[in-house]
Amino acid sequence: MKKSKWLQSAILARYSGILxxxxxxxxxxxxxxxxxxxxxxxxxxxxxxxQLMSQQHGCDIKIINDVERPLPRVDALITNVRGVALGVRTADCVPILIYDPQNRVIAAVHAGWRGGAEHVAGKTVDLMKHSFNTKAPDCIVAIGPAIGECCFEVGQEVIDKFPSSSVAGGTHLDLPAAIVTELTDTGIKRDNIDWLNICTSCEKGLCFSHRRDKGMTGRHLAMIMMCDI
Incomplete structure (x- = not known):
């Protein structure tokens, strides 16, 4: 794998005015x-x-019109304002960036297993639909590095919260795959979802991992912003 300071979605990169x-x-x-x-x-x-979040491992979402302090205690942010960059910090959880090119709306979502179980990604798309007339088939999604099913062994109490299609070997949760399914269930086209499919735990030379490093680790930043076209 090519070692880069920043990874980007090939699909999102096609759109002008998006950083x-x-x-x-x-x-x-x-x-x-x-x-x-x-x-x-x-x-x-x-x-x-x-604009960052004070991430809570839940499903609260906030629409913002400007950079706010203190940081909102949510796990997803939405804006239609140019020049406001939405950021997510992760070290195994799933970072999700969403863009509606028709209505010029962006979202950034933090999904750990708790947020995944509470459908934070799907609820973010639903709020975009309600507040900005977003049509799910128009949305472009990028899913960044996150812990993969290969390394994410969890207990039965976690397994029970997810569909069997997201579980391997009875004990390993494929959280990014569960989120892809959740997003397609909202109406987003699978071809519009760019899942980088990089396991943070496996890629020690490229990624931080809370589980691999037993909590003694850093954080990645996932970010999206609309610029002037």
Whole structure:
């Protein structure tokens, strides 16, 4: 695998006026808000443009019109405002970036197994539909590095919250695959979902992993922003 500081979705990259990326461990640690701002600047975002979340491992979602402080206590953000960069920080959880090119709306979603079980990704798309007239078949989605089923062994209490199609060997959860299914159930076309399919636990030279490193690790930054066309 090519070692890059930033990973990008080939599908999202086709759209002008969209800045996005998934940082890797090669560029640094996004654990703090200050570090995240520095990383985003390397991608072309200004210091006052990045909006992060105080992620709660739930399914609360917020629509924002400007950068807010303190950080909203949610796991998904939506905006139709140009120049506001939405950011997600992860180290095994699934980072999801969504773009509606027809209505010019973006979203950034943080989905751990709890958020996945509560359908935070699907609920974000539903809120985009309700608030911005988004049509699911128009949406483009990029799913960044996350822990894969190969490394994500969980207990029965977690397995029971997901469809059997997302479980391998009875004990291993394929959380990104579950989220892909959830998104297609909202009406998003499978061909419009770019799943990078990189396991954070396996890719030690590229990714941080909370599970692999027993909590002693950094964070990636996933980011999306609309710019002037």
């Amino acid at each position: 996005h990326g998934f940082s890797t461990s090669l560029i640094g640690d996004a654990s703090s808000a200050e570090q995240s701002v520095l990383l985003s600047c390397s991608l072309g975002v200004k210091k006052n443009q990045l």
